[in-house]
Amino acid sequence: MAVPIQPPSPPASGTTSPKEQHAQPWITTPLKESAALSKAAGCRIFLKLENLQPSGSFKSRGIGHYILRALSTLPPGTRPHIFSSSGGNAGLAAVHASTALGLPATVCVPLSTKPLMIAKLHAAGAHAVVSHGAAWAEADAHLRDTIIAAHEAKGGVAIYTPPFDHPDIWAGNSTVVREIAAQMAAAGEGAPDVVMCSVGGGGLLNGVVEGLDALGLSGSVDVLALETAGAESLAASMAAGSLVSLDKITSQATSLGAVRVARKAFEYAMREGSRVRSVVLPDAEAAMGCWRLADDERLMVELACGVNVALCYDGRLEKALRRKVRPDEKVVVVLCGGSNVTAEMLHGWREEYGWVEKGMPKTEAPSEVVKPVV
Ligand SMILES: *Cc1c(COP(=O)(O)O)cnc(C)c1O
Numbered sequence: 174m175a176v177p178i179q180p181p182s183p184p185a186s187g188t189t190s191p192k193e194q195h196a197q198p199w200i201t202t203p204l205k206e207s208a209a210l211s212k213a214a215g216c217r218i219f220l221k222l223e224n225l226q227p228s229g230s231f232k233s234r235g236i237g238h239y240i241l242r243a244l245s246t247l248p249p250g251t252r253p254h255i256f257s258s259s260g261g262n263a264g265l266a267a268v269h270a271s272t273a274l275g276l277p278a279t280v281c282v283p284l285s286t287k288p289l290m291i292a293k294l295h296a297a298g299a300h301a302v303v304s305h306g307a308a309w310a311e312a313d314a315h316l317r318d319t320i321i322a323a324h325e326a327k328g329g330v331a332i333y334t335p336p337f338d339h340p341d342i343w344a345g346n347s348t349v350v351r352e353i354a355a356q357m358a359a360a361g362e363g364a365p366d367v368v369m370c371s372v373g374g375g376g377l378l379n380g381v382v383e384g385l386d387a388l389g390l391s392g393s394v395d396v397l398a399l400e401t402a403g404a405e406s407l408a409a410s411m412a413a414g415s416l417v418s419l420d421k422i423t424s425q426a427t428s429l430g431a432v433r434v435a436r437k438a439f440e441y442a443m444r445e446g447s448r449v450r451s452v453v454l455p456d457a458e459a460a461m462g463c464w465r466l467a468d469d470e471r472l473m474v475e476l477a478c479g480v481n482v483a484l485c486y487d488g489r490l491e492k493a494l495r496r497k498v499r500p501d502e503k504v505v506v507v508l509c510g511g512s513n514v515t516a517e518m519l520h521g522w523r524e525e526y527g528w529v530e531k532g533m534p535k536t537e538a539p540s541e542v543v544k545p546v547v
Contacts, residue, residue, distance in 0.1 A: 198237035198270035199226055199345075204356040204505070209469035214485040216502040219365070221353055224474050224510030227273065228297070230428075231349060231509045232266035235376055236334055238345025240270050243332045253330040254279065254300070256321050258313035260286030261428050262511050263336035264294055272298040281316035283308050293512050337376030338435040346380020347387065353505055354388055362503060364390055367494070369397040369481050370507040372407045372451075374431035375438025377509060382441040382449065396449045397493055398442065399480045401459050404429040408451040410439045425456050428477035428511055452493045458483040460522035461529040467519055475511030476522075482506065 202222045210218035223231035240255060247253060253276060257267035260282030271278035277300035282291065284304050294302045305315040321331045335342070350368070357365065368385070372378050378398050385391040400408055403424030410417050416439045422430040442449040462479030465486060466472050474482070484490050485506070491498055498504075 196274050198240070198273040199233035199348075201352055202226065202349075204353060207470055210482070210485045210506075213469075213487075214490050214498065214504065216490070216498040216500060216504055218485055219353075219357075219503060219505045220470070220472075220508045221349060221505055222472075222508055222510075223349065224472060224478070224508055226266075226510065228262065228266040228269040229293075229510050229512040230262040230266065230478075231346060231377060231507065232262045232336075233269060234348050235337070235342035235345040235380060236263060236266040237270040237273075238348070239334055239339060239341040240267070240274065240332060242341040242344075244274070247330065251330055252276065253332045254324055255332050255334060256281070256316055256324075257334045257336075258282070258309065258316040259336050260290050260294075260309075260312070261336075261513065263334070265290070265297055265512055267334045268294055268297040268299045279303065279316075279320060281305055281312045281320055283312040287513070289515065290513060337374030337431070338437075339376075340437075342376050343379035343383055343437070346377050347384035348380075349507060350381055350384025350388065354384075354390070357503070364388075365394060365503045365505040367395045367397060367502070367504040368507065369399060369484065369504060371399040371429060371477055371480055371509055372434065372438065373404070373429040373477065375407060375434035377507065378407070378438050378449070379435065379441060381507065391448065392446060394448065395494065397484065398449055398451050399484065400451070400453050401426040401429055401476065401480050402453050402455045404431075405451075405453045406431055407434045407438060407442060408453050410434060411442055411451050414443075424476075426459055426476035426480065428475060428513065429480075450493065452484065454480050454483055454489070457526040457529045458489075460526045461486070463514065464519050464523045465530075472508070473514050473516070473519065474508060475513040477513075478509045478511050481508070 202225050205220045207218050207220050226233035255267055255271040255276055255278040257264045257280045264280040268278045279301045280294050280299055281303040283306050291302055306312045324331050368381055370377050370381050385394055398407055401424040404422050404426055406419050416436055418433040459476040459480035462483030463474055466482045484493055
């Protein structure tokens with residue numbers, strides 16, 4: 174059953190100008206119950222199709238709202254230039270939001286950024302894409318200290334957009350929960366039992382938690398916070414009991430590659446009565462989530478998103494929840510999306526990790542006697 178699409182909800186409080194409301198740079202996405210994933214998981218799986226956002230990911234919400242808020246603080250008629258240092262989905266969201274608002278956007282990306290993403294930034298209408306530095310920190314410093322400084326020296330107004338660590342970004346991301354609740358209510362379904370989302374710097378998780386808080390649901394809804402091994406910055410901090418940084422990112426799910434989560438994400442996960450549970454899966458399983466989603470639902474998402482889907486297959490959900498799931502239980506996957514995927518990449522992942530579906534590591538021949546795991 175498909176849940177009917179609701180009319181667009183207004184932006185979260187604080188965006189006052191009617192013109193800016195009109196130009197809201199994200200859309201209300203469908204919530205779709207997936208028969209194939211429900212069958213695999215043994216409960217009802219609903220996909221919140223954030224892959225359909227203008228920028229290809231949920232980041233249109235957070236970054237779109239951040240830019241609207243920043244605009245609302247400027248004198249009417251100001252025409253700022255938008256700046257981002259992300260070669261990933263945050264940069265794409267900044268460019269898509271800017272073009273929707275009729276504003277120029279410049280993105281400074283590290284030299285490691287894939288040509289695929291640079292092409293997508295240009296296609297989205299970026300004013301300029303500058304490649305600088307080996308890693309994000311260098312690109313970000315160059316953007317702030319050189320590019321933005323030069324723009325302001327000429328009398329220009331700049332809006333710098335961070336990727337995840339800002340309350341206005343979380344407020345924008347929280348609109349996804351309000352939509353889910355409204356769509357489920359309209360279909361006579363009541364609230365979800367579980368919400369699943371992935372965690373890079375924690376901007377999406379913060380939005381989910383704040384959205385559930387606002388609806389009084391955080392005491393009754395389980396939140397599964399997914400990361401890939403090698404990008405498990407939330408899991409590491411939760412295990413340490415304090416906010417810690419990973420030495421390096423070794424996961425291929427680069428959109429989850431924040432060495433440290435926002436302090437607020439750690440605090441939400443650890444607070445009294447928190448129902449946030451951290452789940453870490455290897456890249457191979459995230460890849461499997463991507464190709465099975467393509468086969469089962471004809472949707473293409475990147476590894477950062479596929480990790481959620483993987484949890485719906487082969488008993489992983491019950492393991493993560495540490496309990497049986499009921500057939501009538503409602504699990505919402507925030508299908509965060511992402512542009513770092515092509516048909517060729519999906520094919521390559523299946524070539525490399527196809528063994529995951531058969532449930533055995535590549536190194537073990539089928540005839541080998543494997544000690545049973547109790
Ligand atoms: C950015 C991103 C994430 C992680 O979001 P955070 O707010 O950094 O935690 C997950 N999936 C996709 C597709 C993303 O673009």
